[in-house]
Amino acid sequence: MTAPATDSLRVSGATLHHEVRGSGxxxxxxxxxxxxxxxxxGVVDRLAAAHTVVTYDPRGMSRSTLDDPEAEQHVAEHADDALRLLDLLSPDAPAKVFGTSSGAIVALHLLATRPERVERVVAHEPPVVEVLxxxxxxxxxxxxxxxxxxxxGLMPAMTVFAAGLKKESDSSEPEARLELPPQAAARAERTMGDLPYFVGxxxxxxxxxxxxxxxxxSLADRLVLAGGRDSESELPWRATACLAERLGVPLQRFPGGHVGLTTHPVAYGEFLEASLRTPAGV
Structure with missing residues (x-):
């Protein structure tokens, strides 16, 4: 994997760690x-062949620190963080944006509130249950x-959370399964350390x-909604499918399930690359 250029950005109430690769x-x-x-x-090098790709730790996660560690978190504030990165790195042109899960909710809000800064949004399984x-x-x-x-505490809450996300037809005992990263021990340790913040x-x-x-x-021509092939009927998939139906846009089927980005990175990267260049709504 190509080594990124890393930097930090001061935003309201936080400092964002971000990484930049590629050009375009x-x-x-x-x-x-x-x-x-x-x-x-698993996908960044493929995408960096045709784009300047920016990845980052959202505020409060991993290397992006909060000024107030107990601060409440809001979608609008996280979307403003994404906007600040766009303003820093692409001040004169709108950008493409991909978000997955909670990050897809941030991407939807960014599109809705600052459409002049966004050329296209690909949103993979945003769990927007309010549309159901x-x-x-x-x-x-x-x-x-x-x-x-x-x-x-954390693990009992994770068990409740996993049970609420599972497929409607799945009556098996739920697992407190996490969004597992690749095998790097340091990253796994950071992931576990961020769980209380994420769940709480x-x-x-x-x-x-x-x-x-x-x-x-009104912005549907800039929006691609995607769901995992293996996660149909799970709560985030159902919310995304309902959102697609209500907006009148097709639901793209990406490899894997809700965490296909981790479990099927090569195939997922191919689909993401295609969705970024194919006209929305196709």
Whole structure:
């Protein structure tokens, strides 16, 4: 993998660690879960052949520190962080943006609020449960995750979280499965260290986010929505499929499941590369 140029950027309330590779039009990659910049290790070289690729650790994750470690987290603030990176690295031209999971929610908000800065957004399985017809069930689920975390701690909350994400037809005992990184021990350690922050502050806030449907519908020609081939009927997939139907855009099928970026990096990278150059809506 090509060594990146690394730097830090001061934003309101945080310092963002970011990495830059390649040359050409800017492509910003927004990770989900606790992945951070390293979540894209398996695809970044392919993408950097035609783009200046920017990866980063979202505020509060890994090497991107918060001024106030207890600060509440909000989608709009994370989207503003992404905007600051665009303004720094592509001040005169709109950029392409990819986001996965919670990072896809950030990408949707960035498109809705600052469309002049975004040429295209590819959003893989944003868990926007507020668009679902049975939203009350999922609001109750998020409340259970939050209450379990505060009352019983991280791993019991992860078990509740995993159970709420599983396929509707899956009656097996849920696993507290994490978004596993590649084998690097240092990255795995960082991932585990960020879990309390992710479960305690990112999950309840981000999964309560309600997209601006009218605004996104007017920008649908710039939006690609994607779901994993292996995650159909899981909660993030169902939310994304419902969003696609309501916006009138097709749902692209990417290799793997919700974490196909990690489990199928070569095939996933090929699909992502194609989705960045194929006209949206095709």
């Amino acid at each position: 039009p800017l492509l910003l990659l927004i990770p989900g879960g606790t992945g951070g910049a390293a979540a894209f290790d 017809p049975d939203v009350a069930t999922h609001r109750a689920f998020l409340t259970r995750v939050r209450d379990t975390f505060h009352t019983h 502050r990112i999950v309840p806030s981000f999964m309560a986010y309600a997209p601006d449907m009218d605004r996104l519908r």
